[in-house]
Amino acid sequence: MERKDVKREAFEKAIDSLARYKFMMFGYWAAIWTYLNQIDGQQDPNPFGTLVKEARQMRDSKTTRR
Numbered sequence: 001m002e003r004k005d006v007k008r009e010a011f012e013k014a015i016d017s018l019a020r021y022k023f024m025m026f027g028y029w030a031a032i033w034t035y036l037n038q039i040d041g042q043q044d045p046n047p048f049g050t051l052v053k054e055a056r057q058m059r060d061s062k063t064t065r066r
Contacts, residue, residue: 007036011047018051 014029
């Protein structure tokens with residue numbers, strides 16, 4: 001299996017985990033994808049960037065419940 005296929009599988013498992021409220025598993029698979037991307041000769045843009053931006057907006061929003 002090529003590294004790009006493993007990265008795709010890690011991304012799909014991360015998103016599936018997040019969709020099922022399995023936050024620790026999301027973190028695990030997102031970290032696997034990130035590590036593979038770092039050691040890959042051709043780095044891809046982080047597919048989790050949109051999620052990070054949304055989380056930052058929620059954190060910084062004055063309407064965030066605490």
